[in-house]
Amino acid sequence: MGMRFTLAKAAGAVSTWGLRHVAHRPAANLPGKIALKVDPALLDELRGKCAEGSVITVGTNGKTSTNNLLADAFEAAGRTIICNRTGANLAAGIASALLQQPAAQWGVFECDELWLAHVLPHLRSRYVLLLNLFRDQLDRCGEIDRIQTSIAGALAASPDTVLLYNADDPLCARIADTVVNRSIPFGLDEDLKLAQNTVADAQMCQKCDGMVRYRYRQYGQLGDYFCDQCDFARPALVYAGRDIAIGAAGVTMAAEAMEAGEEVPQVLSGLTFVLTGTLAASGMTRDEAGARLKAMGAKVSGSVSKKTSFVVAGESAGSKYDKAVSLGVPVLDEAALLHLLETGEVPRDI
Numbered sequence: 001m002g003m004r005f006t007l008a009k010a011a012g013a014v015s016t017w018g019l020r021h022v023a024h025r026p027a028a029n030l031p032g033k034i035a036l037k038v039d040p041a042l043l044d045e046l047r048g049k050c051a052e053g054s055v056i057t058v059g060t061n062g063k064t065s066t067n068n069l070l071a072d073a074f075e076a077a078g079r080t081i082i083c084n085r086t087g088a089n090l091a092a093g094i095a096s097a098l099l100q101q102p103a104a105q106w107g108v109f110e111c112d113e114l115w116l117a118h119v120l121p122h123l124r125s126r127y128v129l130l131l132n133l134f135r136d137q138l139d140r141c142g143e144i145d146r147i148q149t150s151i152a153g154a155l156a157a158s159p160d161t162v163l164l165y166n167a168d169d170p171l172c173a174r175i176a177d178t179v180v181n182r183s184i185p186f187g188l189d190e191d192l193k194l195a196q197n198t199v200a201d202a203q204m205c206q207k208c209d210g211m212v213r214y215r216y217r218q219y220g221q222l223g224d225y226f227c228d229q230c231d232f233a234r235p236a237l238v239y240a241g242r243d244i245a246i247g248a249a250g251v252t253m254a255a256e257a258m259e260a261g262e263e264v265p266q267v268l269s270g271l272t273f274v275l276t277g278t279l280a281a282s283g284m285t286r287d288e289a290g291a292r293l294k295a296m297g298a299k300v301s302g303s304v305s306k307k308t309s310f311v312v313a314g315e316s317a318g319s320k321y322d323k324a325v326s327l328g329v330p331v332l333d334e335a336a337l338l339h340l341l342e343t344g345e346v347p348r349d350i
């Protein structure tokens with residue numbers, strides 16, 4: 001925590017006070033803007049104010065209402081949060097919220113699509129929630145593929161972030177296709193039979209030269225789609241909305257978690273494993289073991305470095321084992337691996 005951060009916090013506090021008490025104006029943007037000028041690494045420093053991490057909501061339509069709904073849900077579940085509820089969704093607005101609100105368990109932020117690349121690499125959020133991408137930002141943002149590239153770039157810079165995305169939108173699904181981040185699709189699993197009075201944004205397949213067809217289309221380009229020439233199609237939904245009713249009081253639905261996508265607790269999140277040798281006792285291949293580790297949130301790498309959390313050494317482990325020993329990386333045998341996979345308990349003393 002350096003002098004710049006201290007100065008930035010002071011500048012944020014003074015400008016918040018001045019705006020509220022002297023100018024009688026909301027202080028949703030300017031304090032963060034000033035503080036970011038003083039300390040460009042401000043968001044890295046403030047990240048720790050959200051003890052359990054943060055969620056960032058992005059998308060063309062519905063960001064503020066969805067993010068505020070999410071914030072309400074966190075609070076209803078008894079969690080404390082920091083949130084930019086007013087919709088100030090550039091880096092300055094998020095920085096203002098982090099400066100002005102007391103430390104909390106979770107950060108719940110909405111972010112402008114093109115600003116995600118400036119925010120996510122610093123906040124390194126646990127989740128990005130991607131709602132939809134419509135072309136009505138054309139004048140401001142340029143082509144939709146520029147927005148897609150920017151969002152994908154932001155996710156690449158924060159590879160531990162999990163992408164929760166609206167699979168009904170082929171433009172969002174295409175982003176999930178191109179990133180290495182763990183991605184969880186959600187969507188509406190029935191035809192709402194709405195009047196088709198909007199022009200779909202994505203008619204051409206973004207993976208090949210084919211056309212995107214629809215089993216049903218809800219609105220714009222959202223629906224259950226597939227390409228007529230390649231394997232691009234709406235992914236199998238992990239979370240699906242069903243029994244959807246739209247009435248005067250709003251929308252109701254039943255949200256179901258699909259069995260195939262049953263959430264496994266991400267107890268190994270942040271840990272990197274390297275597997276070497278033969279797992280003779282369990283008969284698992286290294287790929288199978290790696291897949292199980294990944295499903296629990298771990299990263300699996302092919303080479304040992306100082307950043308490796310654990311090396312799993314089966315029978316006749318070779319140079320990777322030697323390298324782990326020379327770097328002081330903890331080594332697990334197959335029994336310890338099986339114990340870890342069964343219990344999710346990370347070994348502390350090896």
Ligand SMILES: [Zn+2]
Nearest residue numbers: 205208227230
């Ligand atoms: Zn295609």
